[in-house]
Amino acid sequence: xxxxxxGLLAKIRESAANLSTxxxxxxxxxxxxxxxxxxxxLFEDLKTLSADEKPSMGKALNVLRQTxxxxxxxxVENLQREKKSGKDVLDITLPGRAQHRGHMHIVSQTIxxxxxxxxxxxxxxxxxxxxxxxxYNFEALxxxxxxxxxxxxxxxxxxxxxxxxxxxxxxxxxxxxxxxxPIRAIFPGKVYRNEVISARSHVQxxxxxxxxxxxxxxxxxxxxxxxxxxxxxxxxxxxxxxRPSFFPFTEPSAEMDISCYLCNAKGCRVCKHTGWLxxxxxxxxxxxxxxxxxxxxxxxSGYAFGIGIERTAxxxxxxxxxxxxxxxxxxxxxxxx
Ligand code: DAH
Numbered sequence: 001x002x003x004x005x006x007g008l009l010a011k012i013r014e015s016a017a018n019l020s021t022x023x024x025x026x027x028x029x030x031x032x033x034x035x036x037x038x039x040x041x042l043f044e045d046l047k048t049l050s051a052d053e054k055p056s057m058g059k060a061l062n063v064l065r066q067t068x069x070x071x072x073x074x075x076v077e078n079l080q081r082e083k084k085s086g087k088d089v090l091d092i093t094l095p096g097r098a099q100h101r102g103h104m105h106i107v108s109q110t111i112x113x114x115x116x117x118x119x120x121x122x123x124x125x126x127x128x129x130x131x132x133x134x135x136y137n138f139e140a141l142x143x144x145x146x147x148x149x150x151x152x153x154x155x156x157x158x159x160x161x162x163x164x165x166x167x168x169x170x171x172x173x174x175x176x177x178x179x180x181x182p183i184r185a186i187f188p189g190k191v192y193r194n195e196v197i198s199a200r201s202h203v204q205x206x207x208x209x210x211x212x213x214x215x216x217x218x219x220x221x222x223x224x225x226x227x228x229x230x231x232x233x234x235x236x237x238x239x240x241x242x243r244p245s246f247f248p249f250t251e252p253s254a255e256m257d258i259s260c261y262l263c264n265a266k267g268c269r270v271c272k273h274t275g276w277l278x279x280x281x282x283x284x285x286x287x288x289x290x291x292x293x294x295x296x297x298x299x300x301s302g303y304a305f306g307i308g309i310e311r312t313a314x315x316x317x318x319x320x321x322x323x324x325x326x327x328x329x330x331x332x333x334x335x336x337x
Contacts, residue, residue: 001042001049001057005064008038012064016071025075032068039065106336107206107325110313111188114208117232118186121225123210126185128171130192134161136170140292141249156192156203164192168209169249172285172304175211176293181300182214188309199321206309213285213295213302219252222282222303230258230279234316239265241276250283250304262318270318277315280307 012032019025032038042061049057104112115125128136138150149155149166156164171187188208195201212221227240239259247253257278260271267273282305287297310322317336319325324332 001045001053002060004042004045005057005060008032008042009064009067011038012068012071016068016075019072019075020079022079025072025079028072028075033065033072039068103337105325105333106313106317107309109336110309110316111206111208114229114233114307114309114312115186115188117229118208118210121228123184123186123212126171126175126187127189128165128168128174128187130165130190131158131162132165132170134163136173137163137165137167140173140289141169142286142288142292143248147248154194156194165189166193167191167306168207169304169306171209172211172249173289173293176213176290176295181295181302182212183302184212184214186210197323199323202310202322202326204326205322207306208309209304209306211285211302211304213300215300217284217301217303219284219303222284222305225303226256226280226282226305230256233312234258234279235261242282245281245283247281247283249286249289251286253281253283256280256282270315270320279312279315280305282306 015028015031019028030037034040039061042064046054046058046061119125134150137155138147143150155166158164168187168189168191171189175183175185175187186208187210189206190204191207192204193201195203197203212225223242230238230240238261241257242254243257245253245255255278257276259265260268260275260277262268262270263275265271265275267275271277282303285302285304290297290300310325313319313325314322
């Protein structure tokens with residue numbers, strides 16, 4: 001009897017060490033602890049023993065049953081704890097979760113890159129308010145009273161006198177009011193237009209304006225600076241041309257084109273089959289603008305220019321819809337990492 005009890009104890013310990021499923025627990029209970037299990041069987045056989053053997057063997061059998069029961073209880077507890085902690089679903093062969101690192105938006109990258117080129121040419125960086133007055137946005141920039149840009153159709157007016165600036169050019173007026181020449185600065189920022197949103201236009205976009213005012217500044221200085229910028233930004237082998245244009249605040253005014261690098265000036269969809277891409281507006285500061293800010297046009301002259309940021313990014317990366325730049329679709333944004 002003693003041997004059978006010891007043999008069974010070894011078996012019970014071995015089985016208990018491998019209890020990891022609910023099914024296994026139940027099998028363990030049935031095999032050893034149920035009414036027809038091995039322990040019950042031994043209790044049955046106890047009856048056949050002699051009177052002096054019975055007490056000690058009975059004691060040993062009770063210990064055996066308690067041991068089996070506490071091993072089972074322990075296994076049940078372990079299994080419940082594992083379930084709660086989710087340990088049973090841990091799959092160490094799964095690949096780790098990727099950590100996505102953020103990066104600058106393509107619009108910010110473009111502003112940074114352009115600013116950097118002008119900084120290296122001695123320009124400082126300035127800014128001004130996005131809510132402007134009619135005076136800075138239009139009047140001091142020599143827009144006539146009946147100019148179409150002053151129409152509600154094109155400009156978001158807040159009150160009769162205040163509006164969301166339609167360009168970054170008013171910062172030049174604020175700078176010239178505050179500082180005496182020489183002034184050499186660029187001013188990037190957000191601008192707003194009351195436009196129908198389409199692939200080509202949006203109600204909010206970005207510009208960088210630039211201004212250089214000093215004694216003896218000429219159109220040749222303007223060309224030299226802007227050609228240097230274009231070559232640094234778009235590539236040194238480009239061809240360029242300046243076309244006469246009109247802006248109320250510059251005289252003469254021009255627009256700068258570069259040869260289309262997407263098709264090698266052969267003509268494509270982006271350059272509208274002309275071989276040329278318009279990249280900015282520019283001109284010599286109109287003496288009327290100087291008169292608003294008390295700079296003497298007899299003593300000083302200056303040039304100014306304005307660059308559309310989204311347009312620049314779209315040309316550089318052949319993006320054909322401005323809305324892609326504002327929708328924050330990560331499939332788009334991550335292409336400019
Ligand atoms: N402000 C003009 C626009 O929004 C762009 C521009 C043209 C700015 C010529 C300038 C400039 O400073 O000289 O279309």
